Amino acid sequence: DAMVIQNPRYQVTQFGKPVTLSCSQTLNHNVMYWYQQKSSQAPKLLFHYYDKDFNNEADTPDNFQSRRPNTSFCFLDIRSPGLGDAAMYLCATSGRAGTGAFYGYTFGSGTRLTVV
């Protein structure tokens, strides 16, 4: 089935040690998003790509970077994770079906990041 896959499901990293989370999609959607969701909060958009165009949210810390080497893959890099970066990170895509009908958002299962 076409889907959005996030690896790993759980990630433990050391304080200050760079970490990369990955997302892949088989939907061929133009847009890919990264959301951060802290405990008991709503998901918060960090940034998104429309094709190769990167769009950063104004309040996303510089510590968070992203790469999209091709349509299928998108990475979230946290350069120096702090304890406050512990959260669920959700990847999502959006696009249109071949018929032109809007397909909506598709979310991955998320990566739960723990910082020790």
Next chain:
Amino acid sequence: AQKVTQAQTEISVVEKEDVTLDCVYETRDTTYYLFWYKQPPSGELVFLIRRNSFDEQNEISGRYSWNFQKSTSSFNFTITASQVVDSAVYFCALSGAYMEYGNKLVFGAGTILRVKS
């Protein structure tokens, strides 16, 4: 600016009770989409429904139903005969019409639903 308000932080019901989750939104767009997602303890977001702003028909899917009223900017979600498996956090969300070009999905704060047996 777009905004979604879910005034109910937490709701507790006994199994088989009906429960309604409220959602009020704000947008200046004339064309927009509204969503409901379920987030069980495992953390993944489960898509429940998408509604565009031109379709005010109420929808029923099994025990789930949705009431969209543009006049009051509300998109409420009702679970009939609730079950323990319905226990989760429910998010209402709003997006502009052209999200495939990158419009963000704006979430409400979420409502925690606890269904007790």
